[in-house]
Amino acid sequence: MKTAIVTDSNSGISQAEAEKLGISVLPMPFIAGEDVYHEGKNLTTERFYELLTGDTVLRTSQPSPGEMASLWDNLLESYDEILFIPMSSGLSGTYTSARLLAEDYDGRVEVADARRISITMRHIVLDALAMREAGLSAREMREEIEKIALLSIVYVGVEDLKYLKRGGRISGAAATVGSILNIKPLLVIKGEKVEPFATVRGSKHCKKREVEEVLKAAQGFLDAGRKIWVGQAGSFPDEADIEEWKKLGQEAFPTETVFYDPLSYSVSCHTGPNAFGMGVSVRWEPGMKN
Known part of the structure; x- marks a missing residue:
């Protein structure tokens, strides 16, 4: 076949x-006002972030x-x-x-x-x-x-709380206090939900915590005799920020090929620019036992 x-x-x-x-x-597809865009066709990265950070609310669709x-x-x-x-x-x-x-x-x-x-x-x-x-x-x-399917986990760190507020995931008061205290939420995606995992002071510490959590998950898979995939993503408009994030991932997994992709637009709509994600999953092999 x-x-x-x-x-x-x-x-x-x-x-x-x-x-x-x-x-x-x-x-x-994504909807901005009366306009409908399609990721990778008539919606470039530059235009996506222009819409995301502008006054028009950008909505996800299917x-x-x-x-x-x-x-x-x-x-x-x-x-x-x-x-x-x-x-x-x-x-x-x-x-x-x-x-x-x-x-x-x-x-x-x-x-x-x-x-x-x-x-x-x-x-x-x-x-x-x-x-x-x-x-x-x-x-x-x-x-x-x-x-x-469930032999995987993703963590996402959020830089700007206003996008979680816009999506109704945190209150306006929480967003204001978090911004004042430089709090960065760390979210976890496992299976069917995006859930809060931890709050960390500052982007540097949030990235470090994220890498630590992915390392823990990866070690659990490896201890069970599995092979793994490791990947990173980000909604960084700045190339220098991308390279810095990629370096952290490769240093954490020196023997693995660590893929990097732009964070999918559906996730970025809720996290805003400069969010950073990292995930690990079990690699399929013929005859593997689950």
């Missing part, structure tokens, strides 16, 4: 990289059934089947919409609930590529992905 692998832009995988990997990426069907129909002209890996069902309605739409495709489209977003969502797409190389069908790939 010739299987197409499709994900969405919450994975951090760009259209150019998707072409190199031999996969397809469904752009996520691909329409028509957009999904158009991509799937085009792929099925060249492929026997499709594996679609959207963002976690607990964070978006895309998974549910895709499952309903897939019912019209007579078993040729499998939709996997990877229970992930951003950094570790990228990891599961790379795992899917390994599964395809190993000869698994779309159904078998979906089953394997859902078995290892």
Whole structure:
């Protein structure tokens, strides 16, 4: 069977990289006033941050059934089947919409609930590529992905509290006090929720704490005899900040290839600019026991 692998832009995988990997990426839509943008198509990084930091409230949305069907129909002209890996069902309605739409495709489209977003969502797409190389069908790939979905964790540090306030995740009073005291929230994403994990004084200490927590999680996976993926992300407009963050990650994991991606726009909408993420997940291997 010739299987197409499709994900969405919450994975951090760009259209150019998707072409190199031999996969397809469904752009996520964003709404600013009366305008609709699509990540990686008519919404560049520069324009995204211009909208995010401006007066217009930038809202996340999900691909329409028509957009999904158009991509799937085009792929099925060249492929026997499709594996679609959207963002976690607990964070978006895309998974549910895709499952309903897939019912019209007579078993040729499998939709996997990877229970992930951003950094570790990228990891599961790379795992899917390994599964395809190993000869698994779309159904078998979906089953394997859902078995290892929760063997991952992401931490995100937030620089500017006003975006958490805007999204209703913290009160106005908490945002004001936090800004005065230079408090930086550290969030955790595991499975279906984005939850507060810790509060740390200052960005430098928050980054250090984040790396420490990822190291702990990674060691737990390694102690269980697993191989791992390690990744970083950020919503840094400044290239120097990106390089500084990447350096911290590579120093923490000197023997691993540490990927870096821009933090997905869906996450950045809630965290604002200069947020920094780091995550680790178990790497899929043929015959692995979960």
